[in-house]
Amino acid sequence: MPRVAFVILLALTACADSSPDHGGAAADSTPSPIVGALPSLPRVGPVEVDSGPRVKQERSPDGVRLVMDPNPGDQINALQPPVLDAANGKRVRFAGTTITRDSLYFVGDVTAAVPLADLPLEGTLTTSYCRQGENLCRSARRQVQIGR
Secondary structure (H helix, E strand, O other), X not given: OHHHHHHHHHHHHHHHHOOHHHOOOOOOOOOOHHHHHOOOOOOOOOOOOOOOOEEEEEEEOOEEEEEEEXXXXXXXXXXXXXXXXXXXOOXXXXXXXXXXXXXXXXXXXXXXXXEHHHOOEEEEEEEEEEOOOOOOOEEEEEEEEEOO
């Protein structure tokens, strides 16, 4: 922690010394030693829009059963199960019947039921999942319409 405070203090001092209001030299386009020491970030291409795994809607006389349909090898995060925040204030939570030994991911179907009385339903579906071969889950949000 003392090192962080020292770096912040050093940065503030460098900024104050180069200000014309404090008697220092006017700022020019030459980067200060602190800024020049920071690594540059890599340039990336277009950002991929990730809406998460697909959701199948299975109709029944009682309503609609929602089933997460991830790509083969992808895993749905069991520590942050998918949830649909409806525009009317209701929350529809997904659940699975089985999880992995480490309790991190669902195994098998991850589902939620929407009763007929709540249809049609619109809202934001938030899903945390890991793509095949990745060790870090990502969150995806998208607008959904159920029962239309």
